[in-house]
Amino acid sequence: MSTIPKTHLISGFENQGSYEEIKTLEVEAPQITTGSDVIIKNKYAGLNFIDGYFRQGVYPSTVRPYIFGREASGVVAAVGKDVTKFKVGDSVAYLSGNTFAQYTKIPETYTQILNLGSGSLSEKEYETYGGIFLQGLTALTFVNDAYKVKKDDFILVWAAAGGVGTFLTQFAAQKGANVIGVASTSEKLEKVKKLGAKYVINYKTEDVVARVKEITGGKGVIATFDSVGKASFETSLEALSRKGTFVSYGNSSGVVPPLAITRLSPKNITLLRPQLFGYIVEKDEWEHYSKFLVDSVKSGKVEFEITKIYPLSEYAQAAKDLESGTTTGKLVVKIPQ
Numbered sequence: 001m002s003t004i005p006k007t008h009l010i011s012g013f014e015n016q017g018s019y020e021e022i023k024t025l026e027v028e029a030p031q032i033t034t035g036s037d038v039i040i041k042n043k044y045a046g047l048n049f050i051d052g053y054f055r056q057g058v059y060p061s062t063v064r065p066y067i068f069g070r071e072a073s074g075v076v077a078a079v080g081k082d083v084t085k086f087k088v089g090d091s092v093a094y095l096s097g098n099t100f101a102q103y104t105k106i107p108e109t110y111t112q113i114l115n116l117g118s119g120s121l122s123e124k125e126y127e128t129y130g131g132i133f134l135q136g137l138t139a140l141t142f143v144n145d146a147y148k149v150k151k152d153d154f155i156l157v158w159a160a161a162g163g164v165g166t167f168l169t170q171f172a173a174q175k176g177a178n179v180i181g182v183a184s185t186s187e188k189l190e191k192v193k194k195l196g197a198k199y200v201i202n203y204k205t206e207d208v209v210a211r212v213k214e215i216t217g218g219k220g221v222i223a224t225f226d227s228v229g230k231a232s233f234e235t236s237l238e239a240l241s242r243k244g245t246f247v248s249y250g251n252s253s254g255v256v257p258p259l260a261i262t263r264l265s266p267k268n269i270t271l272l273r274p275q276l277f278g279y280i281v282e283k284d285e286w287e288h289y290s291k292f293l294v295d296s297v298k299s300g301k302v303e304f305e306i307t308k309i310y311p312l313s314e315y316a317q318a319a320k321d322l323e324s325g326t327t328t329g330k331l332v333v334k335i336p337q
């Protein structure tokens, strides 16, 4: 007999729009319907900007209610009769949609999941595993696959105190690069320095291009990791050196408008608009990067800080906080058990 209840609580929306459209809803819970189904009872799930983009309609969606959440930690609550890789009671951490929910169903063959074994984890570990993967793996894959950061490179990291930014700063600095971290306040920049950035720029009070030129002896940076999007695009382009790489990966200030490809010619710029999932499709890619990330966090080589945990029912406030641009580190929601 399945222990999955008929209904469960989710955070989602019926109508696209602003924060008032975020609702905690009681909907039908997923059930085991095929032999390969795995149902996870979620414990903690990380906040990410992408949920806001779906809510606002920046990215399209059709299923209603739309359930927020892209990553979580939890415990396997039920498995189909043919499942061998997971047992009820196994702790797991995974990347998937629909994680702002008490229960999430995935197939046993699902790739982007780590089975953490049958021993129960500490609450702190569930918190960490619920929030490290999306931003941590974005940074890790980007410094290896989008632009292979090398020793002595000068690298510009936007929103360096933010979710992806804190990981980017640390991974790039650990490769021996000269990280130039950009952020909006002196508190954020202090943090960025502690994470290993050699130089910091407050874009509210300083001219980013002039400072980059000063730091790099007039050459510019070999790569820019730009999550801010619309507001920083031109500055990033100007700050790049000849043969530089522009990794444009986010829209915090708005989507980058279309541009003429000829804009890249004067400095032979390489421009990418990568997404994390494109780098972790294959099982070996997922295993390589997720293990590296977990080891880095566990060993303390990489600092990861959850700055606030919200109950699932307060996700609207959490989304407001994240999207205001004032937060640092990681925000997570705690799923009611």
Ligand code: NDP
Residues within 6 Å of the ligand: 048, 049, 050, 134, 135, 138, 159, 160, 161, 162, 163, 164, 165, 182, 183, 184, 185, 188, 227, 228, 231, 249, 250, 251, 252, 253, 254, 274, 275, 276, 277, 322, 323, 324, 325, 326, 327, 328, 329
């Ligand atoms: P952050 O924690 O970095 O938060 C966003 C930061 O952007 C803010 O803290 C703020 O830092 C800065 N910012 C600058 N302008 C604005 C603005 N107008 N409004 C809000 N914030 C602004 O978020 P994440 O690391 O989670 O994500 C950053 C971006 O990267 C998002 O667009 C996200 O969707 C994208 N992303 C893309 C991925 C991909 O696969 N392509 C994967 C993961 C994230 P400051 O005050 O210092 O400027």
